[in-house]
Amino acid sequence: MKRKFQLNHYLLVVIVLALVIFPFVSDSRTWTILLTQIFIFSILAMSYDILLGYTGIVSFGHAMFFGMGAYTTAVMLKRIEPTMGMFILSIGVGMLLAGLISFFIGLLTLRLKSHFFAMLTLAVSGLFLVLAEKWRTLTQGNDGFTFKAPEFFKDRVMFYLVALACLVLVYLFLRRFVNSPFGRVLVAVRENEQRTRSLGFNPLHYKVIASVVAGVIASLAGSLYAVSLRFVNTSVLTMDITLDALLMTIIGGVGTLIGPIVGAGVIELAQHYLSGLAKEYPIFERWIIFFGIVYILAVVFFPRGIVGTVREQIWKRKTKKDGSKPVPKKEVL
Amino acid sequence: MELLINLTINGLATGMLIFLLASGLTLIFGLMSVLNFAHGGLFAWGAYSGVWFYSLTGSFFLGILGAILTGAILGFITEKLIITPVYGNHVQQILITLGFMLVLTEMLKVVWGPNQIAAKVPPYLAGSYEFGDVLIIKYRLFIIFVGFLIFGIFQYMLQKTKIGLVVRAGVMNKEMVQALGINIKRVFLYVFMTGAALAALGGVLFAPYSGVIYAEMGFEFAILAFIVVVIGGMGSFSGSLSAAILVGLAGSYMAYYVPALSLAVNMMLMAIVLIFRPQGLFTAKG
Numbered sequence: 001m002k003r004k005f006q007l008n009h010y011l012l013v014v015i016v017l018a019l020v021i022f023p024f025v026s027d028s029r030t031w032t033i034l035l036t037q038i039f040i041f042s043i044l045a046m047s048y049d050i051l052l053g054y055t056g057i058v059s060f061g062h063a064m065f066f067g068m069g070a071y072t073t074a075v076m077l078k079r080i081e082p083t084m085g086m087f088i089l090s091i092g093v094g095m096l097l098a099g100l101i102s103f104f105i106g107l108l109t110l111r112l113k114s115h116f117f118a119m120l121t122l123a124v125s126g127l128f129l130v131l132a133e134k135w136r137t138l139t140q141g142n143d144g145f146t147f148k149a150p151e152f153f154k155d156r157v158m159f160y161l162v163a164l165a166c167l168v169l170v171y172l173f174l175r176r177f178v179n180s181p182f183g184r185v186l187v188a189v190r191e192n193e194q195r196t197r198s199l200g201f202n203p204l205h206y207k208v209i210a211s212v213v214a215g216v217i218a219s220l221a222g223s224l225y226a227v228s229l230r231f232v233n234t235s236v237l238t239m240d241i242t243l244d245a246l247l248m249t250i251i252g253g254v255g256t257l258i259g260p261i262v263g264a265g266v267i268e269l270a271q272h273y274l275s276g277l278a279k280e281y282p283i284f285e286r287w288i289i290f291f292g293i294v295y296i297l298a299v300v301f302f303p304r305g306i307v308g309t310v311r312e313q314i315w316k317r318k319t320k321k322d323g324s325k326p327v328p329k330k331e332v333l
Numbered sequence: 334m335e336l337l338i339n340l341t342i343n344g345l346a347t348g349m350l351i352f353l354l355a356s357g358l359t360l361i362f363g364l365m366s367v368l369n370f371a372h373g374g375l376f377a378w379g380a381y382s383g384v385w386f387y388s389l390t391g392s393f394f395l396g397i398l399g400a401i402l403t404g405a406i407l408g409f410i411t412e413k414l415i416i417t418p419v420y421g422n423h424v425q426q427i428l429i430t431l432g433f434m435l436v437l438t439e440m441l442k443v444v445w446g447p448n449q450i451a452a453k454v455p456p457y458l459a460g461s462y463e464f465g466d467v468l469i470i471k472y473r474l475f476i477i478f479v480g481f482l483i484f485g486i487f488q489y490m491l492q493k494t495k496i497g498l499v500v501r502a503g504v505m506n507k508e509m510v511q512a513l514g515i516n517i518k519r520v521f522l523y524v525f526m527t528g529a530a531l532a533a534l535g536g537v538l539f540a541p542y543s544g545v546i547y548a549e550m551g552f553e554f555a556i557l558a559f560i561v562v563v564i565g566g567m568g569s570f571s572g573s574l575s576a577a578i579l580v581g582l583a584g585s586y587m588a589y590y591v592p593a594l595s596l597a598v599n600m601m602l603m604a605i606v607l608i609f610r611p612q613g614l615f616t617a618k619g
Contacts, residue, residue: 109608112611116611120603120607123559126600239552296415296429296436299429303425
């Protein structure tokens with residue numbers, strides 16, 4: 001088993017290196033932008049998976065943290081000055097804001113049962129959307145505003161590399177996080193909240209911290225997203241963003257960190273190609289339908305997503321070869 | 334005075350529409366503890382199909398019937414295809430009904446196109462009544478009337494008939510009802526179809542009220558309906574009426590006096606209720 005994991009590590013390192021070299025080999029602008037987008041949404045989806053996959057909380061308000069990061073960065077770069085230092089500072093401020101707000105919301109709402117929590121997060125994020133639409137002096141509502149990105153990011157490749165670096169850092173951080181004793185308790189809360197409580201852990205405490213971590217990282221994704229577009233409007237706060245994160249997590253694989261990355265890749269690529277197809281076949285303009293259907297089928301038949309299902313197959317084959325006991329099937333959802 | 338009356342009537346009419354959506358939601362939840370995030374989609378389907386039937390036949394009444402029928406059929410499909418496979422698993426239910434909501438909304442755009450569709454008030458309901466210097470729009474009165482009518486019919490059915498007895502007993506304790514030899518799943522299917530039909534009725538009544546219909550309206554109203562269900566107490570039919578009127582009136586007054594807070598006030602109301610009284614303000618009596 002140890003050797004196998006190391007093999008996986010090497011594979012990841014090779015993939016990351018290939019991605020680093022990619023923009024220097026190919027000068028396709030479309031691909032650079034598309035991959036940047038995938039990196040950003042991977043970060044968002046991973047943060048969502050901390051809630052959904054590891055802690056078993058369904059939040060419909062993840063877009064608010066994403067939007068918070070996007071607006072903080074956009075407003076600070078526009079109002080103060082578009083420099084690299086300001087960019088980094090704005091990421092920090094966005095994260096702090098997202099952390100504070102997710103802390104308070106979590107404290108108030110995480111004691112509720114799953115559907116109440118889902119509803120309440122939906123309502124609160126709706127509130128933020130309305131706030132952004134009404135506070136036109138700051139956000140210019142649905143029209144949004146453009147702003148200048150730092151000089152350093154004039155070159156798309158630079159931004160591509162920064163996004164990739166963020167992705168790798170977030171991945172390493174979250175892997176450390178979920179494999180820590182703390183992360184183990186999160187999984188325990190997901191599996192059986194009452195038993196966890198009877199073992200002396202306070203589930204609320206763990207859930208709140210999980211939601212803070214998820215919120216902070218979603219805010220980072222939002223900051224990067226705003227800079228990648230050099231434009232921000234209220235669409236960063238809409239349900240669509242939450243749905244994207246949800247779809248990526250479910251299709252990629254709930255309860256794994258690689259899963260959301262794979263999911264982000266699959267969905268962004270499919271979105272790219274399907275909207276390309278829409279020029280010839282109008283039905284593909286409604287490509288969301290295909291995702292909706294795939295998503296429903298995935299929830300029913302492959303609740304473990306792409307990565308989860310593949311892992312299960314590998315385990316099965318291995319255990320068959322070894323003749324050892326099969327790993328007990330674990331239901332994530 | 335005129336303003337106050339008009340705001341009240343406006344609020345009541347909106348409240349009735351939300352009630353139609355929320356009453357199904359609350360019964361479905363009370364009976365099977367399924368929170369149907371696709372309910373708003375059924376509302377939007379009711380509006381679109383109703384307007385379509387109306388323009389096809391020229392009769393608003395047939396439009397309403399068509400919408401109710403569409404709602405019931407969609408309810409049947411939803412229950413069989415979407416709810417049954419994940420029965421008993423809350424997280425999956427939330428996820429799958431939300432996914433279905435997505436599909437329903439997009440399907441609307443496939444069938445009727447992505448643009449807004451105008452909906453006219455039928456001639457015999459257009460115009461307004463004048464009482465002295467108070468002007469009351471007929472169609473709003475009609476909505477309020479239908480809302481109370483539906484409430485009356487369902488309240489009668491719930492309280493006085495055997496079906497109602499089973500449903501009420503199921504909300505209280507479904508294992509016990511099952512143990513007494515009643516197929517609770519079938520009851521649930523009927524309740525679900527009825528709930529979906531009510532949502533569709535709400536949709537078709539909403540269409541001439543707002544003048545235009547659009548695919549995203551389902552989602553907007555679903556959020557209001559959730560707020561109502563939380564405030565009214567899950568599983569409480571009469572609670573959802575009181576809460577719907579409360580939300581409708583609050584929205585209508587706020588939209589006039591403090592427009593910036595009109596949506597916020599309802600959200601805050603829900604947040605406060607959830608935190609301090611998670612069982613709802615008007616809980617079903619045991």
